Amino acid sequence: MIDVSNLTKHYGPVTAIRDVSFSVAPGEIVGFLGPNGAGKSTTMRILSCFLPATSGTARVAGYDVFKDSMEVRRRIGYLPENVPLYGEMRVAPYLDFVAEVKGVPRAERTRRVAEAMERCLVTEVQHRLIATLSKGYRQRVGLAQAIVNDPHVLILDEPTIGLDPRQITEIRSLIKSLAGDHTVILSTHILPEVSMLCGGVIIINRGSVVAQGTIDRLVDEFFPTSRVLVQVAVPAAAVREGLAAVPGVVAVHEQGVPGDGTWLVESPRGRDLRGEIFQLAAQRKWPLVELRRVGATLEEVFIRIVAGEDTAAPGPGRDGEGAA
Amino acid sequence: MKVWPIFKKEMRLYFTSPVAWVVLAVFLAIMGFFFWSIFDYFGRLSMQAAMQPMMGRDLNVTDGVMRPLFSNFSVILLLITPLLTMRLFSEERRSGTIELLLTYPVRDGAVLVGKYLAALALYGVMLALTLLYPAIVLYFARLEWGPLATGYLGLLLLGGTFLAVGILASSVTENQIIASITAFGILLALWIMGWAAESVGGTWGRVISSVSILEHFDTFSRGILDTKDVVYYLNAIALALFLTLRSLEARRWKG
Numbered sequence: 362m363i364d365v366s367n368l369t370k371h372y373g374p375v376t377a378i379r380d381v382s383f384s385v386a387p388g389e390i391v392g393f394l395g396p397n398g399a400g401k402s403t404t405m406r407i408l409s410c411f412l413p414a415t416s417g418t419a420r421v422a423g424y425d426v427f428k429d430s431m432e433v434r435r436r437i438g439y440l441p442e443n444v445p446l447y448g449e450m451r452v453a454p455y456l457d458f459v460a461e462v463k464g465v466p467r468a469e470r471t472r473r474v475a476e477a478m479e480r481c482l483v484t485e486v487q488h489r490l491i492a493t494l495s496k497g498y499r500q501r502v503g504l505a506q507a508i509v510n511d512p513h514v515l516i517l518d519e520p521t522i523g524l525d526p527r528q529i530t531e532i533r534s535l536i537k538s539l540a541g542d543h544t545v546i547l548s549t550h551i552l553p554e555v556s557m558l559c560g561g562v563i564i565i566n567r568g569s570v571v572a573q574g575t576i577d578r579l580v581d582e583f584f585p586t587s588r589v590l591v592q593v594a595v596p597a598a599a600v601r602e603g604l605a606a607v608p609g610v611v612a613v614h615e616q617g618v619p620g621d622g623t624w625l626v627e628s629p630r631g632r633d634l635r636g637e638i639f640q641l642a643a644q645r646k647w648p649l650v651e652l653r654r655v656g657a658t659l660e661e662v663f664i665r666i667v668a669g670e671d672t673a674a675p676g677p678g679r680d681g682e683g684a685a
Numbered sequence: 686m687k688v689w690p691i692f693k694k695e696m697r698l699y700f701t702s703p704v705a706w707v708v709l710a711v712f713l714a715i716m717g718f719f720f721w722s723i724f725d726y727f728g729r730l731s732m733q734a735a736m737q738p739m740m741g742r743d744l745n746v747t748d749g750v751m752r753p754l755f756s757n758f759s760v761i762l763l764l765i766t767p768l769l770t771m772r773l774f775s776e777e778r779r780s781g782t783i784e785l786l787l788t789y790p791v792r793d794g795a796v797l798v799g800k801y802l803a804a805l806a807l808y809g810v811m812l813a814l815t816l817l818y819p820a821i822v823l824y825f826a827r828l829e830w831g832p833l834a835t836g837y838l839g840l841l842l843l844g845g846t847f848l849a850v851g852i853l854a855s856s857v858t859e860n861q862i863i864a865s866i867t868a869f870g871i872l873l874a875l876w877i878m879g880w881a882a883e884s885v886g887g888t889w890g891r892v893i894s895s896v897s898i899l900e901h902f903d904t905f906s907r908g909i910l911d912t913k914d915v916v917y918y919l920n921a922i923a924l925a926l927f928l929t930l931r932s933l934e935a936r937r938w939k940g
Contacts, residue, residue: 409788412937434790445781447694449701458697461690462789506785 362387362514362544363408368417370403377403378568380417385561387513390540392555393548395565396667401548402442404565405518408546409439422513435464438507442518444499448492452483452502455491456509463510473509481505481535497528504535508543515539517547521554533558552660562659566667576659583665584657586611586627589634592651593622593642600624603645607637625655687791691799692806695773699807708768712761712811719757720818723750746826747833747908754818755836755906759899762844763872769807770851771865773800774933779859793933797852797926804848812840832908839905842918846898847872849925856932872898 363385370377378400385391395401406412408419410430419426422436447455456474465473478484481501486494491502500520507515520536521529529551536558539545549555555562556576564572564579572579593600600622604613609628616623628634635652642649699705727749734744777783786796819833847868854868855861879897882890894900898921901914 406784411784411788431790431792434788437788439785439788441781441784443781445783445785447698447782448780449698450694454697458690458694459789462687462786462791464687464790 362389362422363546364418364420365404365408366418368404368407368419369415370400370407370412371415376568378565381565381568381570382417383563383570383573385544385546387544388541389561390536390545390547390559391561391563392559393546393563393565394550394552394555394663395548397550399565400568401565402518405439405516405546405548406441409437409441409516410434411439435510436513438510438512438515440503440507440515440517440520442522444503446491446499446502446506449490451488451490452494453478453487455502456505459506460509465510473511477505477509480508480538482531497524497531500524500528500532501535504532508539513544515543515545515547517545519548519550521549521551529554552658552663556659564663564666572662572666576662579659579662580657581630583662585630587630587632587634588655588657589626589628589638590616590651590653590655591624591626591638591642591649593624593647594650595622595647599645600647603641603647604638607634607641609634609637622650688795688799688802691791691796692803695800695803696806698772699803704768704772705807708765709811709814712765713814715761716754716758716815716818720750720754720821723753723757724818724822746822747829750822751819751828751833751836752906755840758815758840759843759902762840762847763869763876765811766808766844766847767851767854767865767868767872769804770848770855770868771861772855773804773852774856774929775859775861775864778936779861787933787937793930797929797933801849801852801926804852805845808844808848809841812837812844829908832906835905835908835910838910839902839914842905842915842922843898843902846918846921846925849922849929850875853925853929853932856929856936 363383365384366382368381369379381400381404393401393404403412407414408421408426410426410433413427421433424432424436426433450458453474456477457470460470460473461467475484478487481504483498483501483505486498486502491499494502500523504517504520507517517536521532524532533554536545536547547558559576561575562573562579563570572582574582591604601613601615601624604610604624604626607626609632610626611629612627614625614627616625626634626638633654635654638652639649641647642652727746730749731744774783777786787793819828822828850871851865851868854871855864858864858867875896875898878893879900882894882897882900884890885893895917901917904911904914
């Protein structure tokens with residue numbers, strides 16, 4: 362549904378994105394992640410036909426964003442980062458205007474606008490001036506304008522930024538409800554949001570794609586070991602050696618405050634060492650306070666990738682303060 | 686071409702914000718004053734003429750009232766049209782709404798034409814409201830329809846040119862004040878250029894006077910419909926709109 366290859370954009374001497382390539386399958390929700398200034402908005406602006414790329418191609422819904430811009434625009438809904446809306450217009454007439462410009466036939470327009478307002482929960486403010494709406498409502502009106510023409514592809518630039526927790530939950534469930542019949546690409550800083558909403562992830566740093574795939578695959582790739590957290594209520598040295606001697610242990614790291622007896626034990630993927638560690642603790646009479654498996658989160662993956670990039674060290678497999 | 690929805694949106698914004706109302710009110714107040722003072726002066730002149738038959742021969746209500754009125758009108762236009770156009774692109778740029786507008790399936794040209802026609806329509810309303818003055822004159826005297834019609838056509842073309850220059854200025858900046866002052870500056874420069882024509886003289890003098898924006902208006906107010914002048918205004922409008930389109934495009938490439 363979205364195919365981007367070797368996309369590059371320069372703003373004068375500044376390179377915003379370099380050689381970005383990725384693709385998104387129909388019906389998928391993909392999260393676009395990256396630190397501030399990584400090139401997320403630039404990529405989205407190119408996909409939405411607002412900016413032309415310096416080189417490379419992008420195809421959305423089967424059409425080239427530069428050559429068949431009008432065809433692409435008919436098939437997308439775009440929500441820019443700051444949700445720019447006409448403050449002096451009222452919600453319903455504004456959405457009617459958007460529907461008309463987007464080419465929704467007159468006969469369907471009223472119904473489509475009503476539907477979009479209902480889905481985005483803005484029906485009760487439809488007669489208010491947009492300028493008087495709260496941030497949460499503005500965001501939802503922004504989403505309503507994106508979906509009013511029932512587009513194939515939604516491009517959402519930070520759709521939950523600046524909202525309160527309840528509004529964030531509402532917007533998320535709205536986006537989730539759009540999956541399936543819409544292909545969604547959304548950018549965000551909030552990593553748990555991606556885990557909640559998105560099937561796939563594209564991580565971009567300093568203008569280049571540094572990782573992409575499903576969250577599980579990324580975790581596998583960047584955290585190739587199973588990890589167990591062990592806390593014993595005795596001082597350090599002996600415990601470290603003991604744990605390291607357990608068959609199957611690949612590495613032992615001290616966790617948290619040094620000396621409080623918390624260790625992270627890595628073993629080859631799929632090998633659960635909790636039994637052995639329990640036995641060891643029982644033998645040596647270490648009071649075992651905590652013993653649990655630790656799954657890697659997207660946060661850790663993200664930090665490992667981005668931090669790895671920034672220190673220009675070989676990304677994966679580095680001794681992980683990322684796990685801290 | 687999706688000109689119509691853009692046009693409707695701009696008209697809605699003109700009239701939901703106080704801009705259009707304030708501009709109309711101020712404009713009509715000033716025009717009303719001009720009309721009253723010109724008409725009153727002409728009335729006193731007619732009284733004197735009634736006593737001196739020689740003088741009365743040259744008195745004519747079209748030349749005596751409508752021509753000065755048109756000429757005052759054209760000066761006020763210079764001040765007021767930049768206010769009608771300053772918002773059109775500057776505000777979209779400042780608030781970021783241009784990013785959405787230019788990603789809807791509508792060509793830049795249609796956006797521009799829709800906005801231009803909206804400004805022109807509002808100006809048309811202003812123009813139509815001033816028809817009250819000839820109507821008042823008509824109650825007391827006979828008017829020549831020819832010069833009245835060409836006068837209004839001239840005002841339409843002159844105003845249309847001013848608006849096109851204004852929209853161009855609005856497309857190059859995010860700041861409405863800068864947009865309106867730039868437009869005012871360009872128009873004033875095109876206006877006073879005519880004054881230099883005589884002192885320069887020769888070929889350059891003729892070039893300057895044929896570029897000057899007001900020279901071409903004079904014929905209309907005298908009741909003459911000259912193709913040369915009509916073409917001048919239409920060309921000026923086309924040029925300004927074309928440059929606006931290029932400026933929108935350039936902004937896209939610069940990002």
